Amino acid sequence: MSLRTRFGPAGVPPMFRVMGLKTMTDVPRLLHEEGLDAFEYQASRWGAKPQIKQADAQKLGEAARQNDVRLSMHGSYFINLVGKKEVAEASKERILAAVTAADWMSAYVVVFHTGFYGKFDKDYALKTSIAELKEVSSRMKSMGIKAKLGPETMGRKSQIGGIDEIIAINREVENTQLVVDWGHLHALHQGSFKTVDDMRRVASKIEQELGTQTLRSMHCHFSKIEFGASGEKCHHTLDEAAYGPEFAMLAEVILEFGMHPTMICETPILDVDARKMKETLEQVIAQKQM
Numbered sequence: 001m002s003l004r005t006r007f008g009p010a011g012v013p014p015m016f017r018v019m020g021l022k023t024m025t026d027v028p029r030l031l032h033e034e035g036l037d038a039f040e041y042q043a044s045r046w047g048a049k050p051q052i053k054q055a056d057a058q059k060l061g062e063a064a065r066q067n068d069v070r071l072s073m074h075g076s077y078f079i080n081l082v083g084k085k086e087v088a089e090a091s092k093e094r095i096l097a098a099v100t101a102a103d104w105m106s107a108y109v110v111v112f113h114t115g116f117y118g119k120f121d122k123d124y125a126l127k128t129s130i131a132e133l134k135e136v137s138s139r140m141k142s143m144g145i146k147a148k149l150g151p152e153t154m155g156r157k158s159q160i161g162g163i164d165e166i167i168a169i170n171r172e173v174e175n176t177q178l179v180v181d182w183g184h185l186h187a188l189h190q191g192s193f194k195t196v197d198d199m200r201r202v203a204s205k206i207e208q209e210l211g212t213q214t215l216r217s218m219h220c221h222f223s224k225i226e227f228g229a230s231g232e233k234c235h236h237t238l239d240e241a242a243y244g245p246e247f248a249m250l251a252e253v254i255l256e257f258g259m260h261p262t263m264i265c266e267t268p269i270l271d272v273d274a275r276k277m278k279e280t281l282e283q284v285i286a287q288k289q290m
């Protein structure tokens with residue numbers, strides 16, 4: 001895999017289905033034809049067992065390799081590592097099901113939401129999350145699983161997943177991949193990304209605490225986002241001027257820090273906006289070279 005910023009959608013673009021898409025195996029080719037090179041497979045409704053056949057997952061992985069598309073996976077939405085014991089146990093099984101299938105298709109990371117504070121204080125919630133994920137990580141090691149754990153930065157005040165928490169989990173737990181959803185951070189902090197410098201500060205913090213390699217190879221989610229007092233409300237397209245953050249600011253940061261993230265577009269027009277982000281990065285690079 002060459003070290004470059006890759007772009008792709010979170011899930012199958014609706015237009016592909018209109019175009020008569022029959023099997024998941026065709027998705028990498030259609031993305032390649034659009035000039036995209038990443039795809040996040042949505043396993044967000046899965047329970048404790050993979051809901052794709054191993055053979056089908058392998059075919060998807062092979063199609064992705066042939067079309068130079070990097071695969072990642074979004075794990076179950078029904079995960080709470082800080083919930084009641086039975087909830088935490090079921091959550092760990094769901095993560096293990098996802099990483100198992102991720103290996104079948106050679107997806108490099110399973111992105112997931114760590115959980116909710118509920119009645120606990122933040123410190124307890126973080127320590128519990130780390131302890132549970134250490135157990136998941138060691139079970140993955142004994143199962144010989146290669147896919148990485150990708151706890152994501154979250155957009156609501158009720159959710160575990162501030163940047164400091166995600167940094168702490170990445171530092172403490174083996175076999176993790178840094179996952180930064182920039183829209184979520186923007187929503188969590190009430191629209192905090194107003195200038196390039198606001199994003200630069202996050203990149204610098206990550207570099208200081210986790211190192212240059214981890215910064216440069218982060219996995220990203222991006223969309224414009226609407227928020228209220230408690231954080232994230234919903235995702236918006238890149239063209240909607242009323243909402244932030246602007247992708248052009250992140251493109252500046254990517255260039256400045258020599259980053260090569262996998263950039264997953266989570267706006268309502270998945271692949272269309274992924275292409276727009278790719279063009280924006282190319283424009284920022286071209287401007288700097290003039």
Ligand SMILES: [Zn+2]
Pocket residue numbers: 074111112113152
């Ligand atoms: Zn997510």
